[in-house]
Amino acid sequence: MRIAVLGGDGFVGWPTSLHLSDLGHEVHIIDNLSRRWIDAELGVQSLTPMDSIQERCRIWHEVTGRKLHFHLLDIAQEYERLRGWLSETRPDAIIHFAEQRAAPYSMKTDRHKVYTVNNNVNATHNLLAALVETGIDAHLIHLGTMGVYGYSTVGAAIPEGYLEVGIETMDGRNVSQEILYPTRPGSVYHMTKSLDQILFQFYAQNDGLRITDLHQGIVWGTHTDQTRRHPQLINRFDYDGDYGTVLNRFLIQAAIGYPLTVHGTGGQTRAFIHIKDSVRCVELALGDAPKAGERVKIFNQMTETHRVRDLAEMVAQRAGGSVAYLPNPRKEAAENDLVVRNEQFLALGLEPTTLAEGLLDEIVEVARKFAHRIDRKRVPAVSAWTRELAKLVDTDPERTRLRSVS
Amino acid sequence: MRIAVLGGDGFVGWPTSLHLSDLGHEVHIIDNLSRRWIDAELGVQSLTPMDSIQERCRIWHEVTGRKLHFHLLDIAQEYERLRGWLSETRPDAIIHFAEQRAAPYSMKTDRHKVYTVNNNVNATHNLLAALVETGIDAHLIHLGTMGVYGYSTVGAAIPEGYLEVGIETMDGRNVSQEILYPTRPGSVYHMTKSLDQILFQFYAQNDGLRITDLHQGIVWGTHTDQTRRHPQLINRFDYDGDYGTVLNRFLIQAAIGYPLTVHGTGGQTRAFIHIKDSVRCVELALGDAPKAGERVKIFNQMTETHRVRDLAEMVAQRAGGSVAYLPNPRKEAAENDLVVRNEQFLALGLEPTTLAEGLLDEIVEVARKFAHRIDRKRVPAVSAWTRELAKLVDTDPERTRLRSVS
Ligand SMILES: NC(=O)c1ccc[n+]([C@@H]2O[C@H](COP(=O)([O-])OP(=O)(O)OC[C@H]3O[C@@H](n4cnc5c(N)ncnc54)[C@H](O)[C@@H]3O)[C@@H](O)[C@H]2O)c1
Ligand SMILES: NC(=O)c1ccc[n+]([C@@H]2O[C@H](COP(=O)([O-])OP(=O)(O)OC[C@H]3O[C@@H](n4cnc5c(N)ncnc54)[C@H](O)[C@@H]3O)[C@@H](O)[C@H]2O)c1
Numbered sequence: 001m002r003i004a005v006l007g008g009d010g011f012v013g014w015p016t017s018l019h020l021s022d023l024g025h026e027v028h029i030i031d032n033l034s035r036r037w038i039d040a041e042l043g044v045q046s047l048t049p050m051d052s053i054q055e056r057c058r059i060w061h062e063v064t065g066r067k068l069h070f071h072l073l074d075i076a077q078e079y080e081r082l083r084g085w086l087s088e089t090r091p092d093a094i095i096h097f098a099e100q101r102a103a104p105y106s107m108k109t110d111r112h113k114v115y116t117v118n119n120n121v122n123a124t125h126n127l128l129a130a131l132v133e134t135g136i137d138a139h140l141i142h143l144g145t146m147g148v149y150g151y152s153t154v155g156a157a158i159p160e161g162y163l164e165v166g167i168e169t170m171d172g173r174n175v176s177q178e179i180l181y182p183t184r185p186g187s188v189y190h191m192t193k194s195l196d197q198i199l200f201q202f203y204a205q206n207d208g209l210r211i212t213d214l215h216q217g218i219v220w221g222t223h224t225d226q227t228r229r230h231p232q233l234i235n236r237f238d239y240d241g242d243y244g245t246v247l248n249r250f251l252i253q254a255a256i257g258y259p260l261t262v263h264g265t266g267g268q269t270r271a272f273i274h275i276k277d278s279v280r281c282v283e284l285a286l287g288d289a290p291k292a293g294e295r296v297k298i299f300n301q302m303t304e305t306h307r308v309r310d311l312a313e314m315v316a317q318r319a320g321g322s323v324a325y326l327p328n329p330r331k332e333a334a335e336n337d338l339v340v341r342n343e344q345f346l347a348l349g350l351e352p353t354t355l356a357e358g359l360l361d362e363i364v365e366v367a368r369k370f371a372h373r374i375d376r377k378r379v380p381a382v383s384a385w386t387r388e389l390a391k392l393v394d395t396d397p398e399r400t401r402l403r404s405v406s
Numbered sequence: 407m408r409i410a411v412l413g414g415d416g417f418v419g420w421p422t423s424l425h426l427s428d429l430g431h432e433v434h435i436i437d438n439l440s441r442r443w444i445d446a447e448l449g450v451q452s453l454t455p456m457d458s459i460q461e462r463c464r465i466w467h468e469v470t471g472r473k474l475h476f477h478l479l480d481i482a483q484e485y486e487r488l489r490g491w492l493s494e495t496r497p498d499a500i501i502h503f504a505e506q507r508a509a510p511y512s513m514k515t516d517r518h519k520v521y522t523v524n525n526n527v528n529a530t531h532n533l534l535a536a537l538v539e540t541g542i543d544a545h546l547i548h549l550g551t552m553g554v555y556g557y558s559t560v561g562a563a564i565p566e567g568y569l570e571v572g573i574e575t576m577d578g579r580n581v582s583q584e585i586l587y588p589t590r591p592g593s594v595y596h597m598t599k600s601l602d603q604i605l606f607q608f609y610a611q612n613d614g615l616r617i618t619d620l621h622q623g624i625v626w627g628t629h630t631d632q633t634r635r636h637p638q639l640i641n642r643f644d645y646d647g648d649y650g651t652v653l654n655r656f657l658i659q660a661a662i663g664y665p666l667t668v669h670g671t672g673g674q675t676r677a678f679i680h681i682k683d684s685v686r687c688v689e690l691a692l693g694d695a696p697k698a699g700e701r702v703k704i705f706n707q708m709t710e711t712h713r714v715r716d717l718a719e720m721v722a723q724r725a726g727g728s729v730a731y732l733p734n735p736r737k738e739a740a741e742n743d744l745v746v747r748n749e750q751f752l753a754l755g756l757e758p759t760t761l762a763e764g765l766l767d768e769i770v771e772v773a774r775k776f777a778h779r780i781d782r783k784r785v786p787a788v789s790a791w792t793r794e795l796a797k798l799v800d801t802d803p804e805r806t807r808l809r810s811v812s
Pocket of ligand 2: 412413414415416417418419436437438439440441442479480481482483502503504505506507525529549550551552622623624625626651
């Protein structure tokens with residue numbers, strides 16, 4: 001297949017591109033490299049030394065003989081070029097990773113909120129409008145998030161995308177209707193994914209676009225079978241307070257002797273998936289496209305759930321380190337349960353990679369190896385959801401150390 | 407009160423501005439005049455001769471002694487200027503009309519789709535981000551539409567914004583949860599209003615913004631008590647296939663002896679409200695603001711529903727003319743029932759202006775008076791929802807005439 005990977009220079013997009021190329025597909029990476037610019041803006045860098053995308057593509061070709069095509073293109077800002085590229089290349093499938101993906105970054109300032117909404121909504125909508133206009137019947141696979149449900153989880157298992165509700169009609173009957181599972185996103189970033197869902201619903205219904213939306217949990221890990229093949233194929237690894245996600249962040253904190261920072265009581269339960277499973281899920285979804293006219297296919301792309309404080313205690317025990325409980329800069333329920341259905345991927349053959357398999361040690365190793373590249377001041381999460389919460393945020397690593405000792 | 411009317415140069419925004427000014431409020435109109443530019447793009451004009459906004463404000467001052475302040479500002483594209491203006495002016499309330507509002511225009515080409523999403527989502531989101539950033543606790547009143555529900559009406563009365571659904575929990579209990587009434591918009595325009603709802607839900611919840619969303623029916627009529635006070639205060643009146651909405655369009659067609667064009671079987675039921683009631687509803691909503699921390703207040707702003715073909719027959723009988731049944735360029739259910747709750751506005755004192763009150767004649771009169779300004783070629787609706795539907799659209803007024811005779 002000819003596959004376009006939008007956002008293919010990113011943390012999940014890069015190993016996905018390699019995985020699909022390895023399977024023999026013709027892979028085209030489209031990226032505006034905004035994520036590298038954001039590293040520059042924040043004054044941080046990937047824990048792992050990351051070559052330019054052009055260089056990484058060259059190495060992949062050297063190592064495997066396979067070609068990766070890279071196109072510098074902003075899909076949110078350059079509609080005409082996107083449409084032109086699509087009608088020239090006519091991909092069979094499109095994997096869409098190209099969005100600003102950090103909740104804390106999306107809540108930093110008004111500028112970051114405005115950027116995130118503008119970038120993400122236009123990225124997704126431009127793509128949909130261009131597919132309709134060019135008449136290309138590609139299977140579109142989008143990366144969404146479990147986080148869209150946010151506040152709306154009530155101790156029920158989250159089904160894969162849809163909910164049957166009973167509605168009482170005028171003449172007293174009770175009609176059952178299928179609706180998108182109600183969302184109640186907790187950050188501007190998560191909100192944009194909730195907006196995406198409505199865009200998909202419309203274009204599937206009006207234009208018969210074939211769309212799969214993968215509601216992904218937090219991705220952890222760093223290596224896949226392909227990124228391991230050469231040191232310069234190594235994946236990016238975010239550790240900073242904005243882009244570093246919870247499990248990976250704990251592992252790095254443990255590796256460098258920084259207290260594991262838990263927000264609030266750590267009572268939030270989150271869904272997780274290893275990067276190896278994430279790329280495999282995309283492969284499985286590719287083989288299971290909806291037909292034109294069908295509703296959007298929604299998968300929950302996760303393999304396990306954990307309570308944040310349990311994770312912290314587990315990592316602290318295994319890899320060493322202490323746990324520091326800090327005020328939560330996010331506005332969210334202090335404690336929540338989360339049960340997620342993922343039967344669809346299991347039925348398609350996914351074999352989950354779970355936490356207990358030595359992979360934790362592997363990451364701590366990576367972190368130790370590149371520990372000299374870490375700026376400790378960038379580890380704390382400083383983006384607060386509201387002005388009141390901002391007052392609670394303490395950015396001094398030294399005080400964090402003391403707190404965890406006391 | 408100091409009130410900002412965003413989109414105050416438009417069909418509903420202008421009479422609302424006059425009404426609020428007349429009540430003694432300090433009114434600031436913000437508009438980028440994009441609607442006037444779209445008239446130029448489409449090569450059409452308001453049926454009624456409309457002066458520049460500056461001239462209209464000058465006349466209002468002359469007639470009433472009251473000042474209207476006009477600011478040329480694009481709220482979707484000029485975030486910094488919007489924020490600056492807000493923090494200088496610090497309005498007590500903001501009425502937000504500033505969106506691209508025609509469903510047919512939003513479906514014309516990919517460029518129009520992209521424009522509509524970009525303009526409407528950024529307009530609303532910029533406003534929300536700027537309110538949080540400036541810390542202005544203004545009551546935000548937004549004009550939404552009944553059309554967000556689209557396909558999702560199932561013979562049940564549409565409640566005012568929310569629905570209680572039962573969700574089965576893991577431990578077998580059935581928990582009731584309140585959700586936004588599920589939407590299933592039928593055009594890109596309607597889709598943007600569904601996106602707006604999610605933006606509002608988030609900012610009310612995260613930042614305590616006080617928001618009222620008015621889900622309005624199709625507005626008909628043209629004069630209000632204030633626009634009547636001087637010929638140059640006359641409201642705009644759209645008759646073209648993109649912006650002319652159904653009842654007003656029938657009345658114009660009747661006035662100029664053009665067949666009343668009904669799409670499909672005309673079996674769609676729509677909700678309506680007269681322009682006089684529309685401006686009154688805004689006044690009522692202003693007096694009934696939600697408190698910080700409360701959910702978004704949603705009103706159904708309509709007074710009656712009618713089936714399109716019944717309306718056509720009624721107008722044809724009253725004002726003369728024939729009815730032509732044309733293929734429907736929209737993708738929608740051929741027949742639908744629509745029952746809408748509007749108890750909230752009735753409880754606040756709204757006294758509905760209904761169809762039977764001689765107002766139809768008034769509009770036919772306006773149409774006859776300015777009939778020489780009508781370009782008959784612009785009357786048919788030519789924007790089609792999909793490529794297949796586009797093949798059915800016939801834009802020749804002569805053939806329409808023959809068809810209605812045969
Ligand atoms: N990493 C996770 O834990 C996780 C969890 C759930 C969902 N997701 C989703 O998966 C996707 C990929 O996540 P990631 O961790 O790889 O993020 P990332 O930031 O590392 O990668 C995103 C890539 O998209 C590019 N991009 C952004 N906007 C673009 C635009 N307008 N035009 C072209 N390219 C653009 C960026 O430059 C970057 O290379 C995202 O949509 C994210 O929301 C990620
Ligand atoms: N007219 C109806 O029947 C109807 C029905 C339901 C809901 N509504 C809603 O009511 C609102 C007003 O409708 P209308 O009929 O008066 O439409 P309109 O097009 O006549 O007025 C909208 C005004 O907003 C301005 N505008 C648009 N984008 C802007 C931007 N980015 N910055 C600044 N100004 C901008 C336009 O120039 C125009 O003057 C719309 O939001 C519409 O969706 C209208």
